[in-house]
Amino acid sequence: MATCxxxxxxxxxxxxxxxxxxxxxxxxxxAHERKFTVAPxxxxxxxxxxxxxxxxxxxxxxxx
Numbered sequence: 001m002a003t004c005x006x007x008x009x010x011x012x013x014x015x016x017x018x019x020x021x022x023x024x025x026x027x028x029x030x031a032h033e034r035k036f037t038v039a040p041x042x043x044x045x046x047x048x049x050x051x052x053x054x055x056x057x058x059x060x061x062x063x064x
């Protein structure tokens with residue numbers, strides 16, 4: 001059994017062989033903490049969007 005580096009619980013070796021270092025529930029909690037996306041801009045580079053209202057403003061053809 002492998003040991004989760006977040007909570008210290010044991011998890012399956014098959015999961016560790018896939019490259020995961022955390023227990024499934026701990027990984028789900030970590031994934032929900034991150035709230036961002038990367039959006040490509042027309043004729044420009046990519047922008048990191050952390051606020052949903054900014055993402056709505058980037059669309060020039062939005063209706064609302």
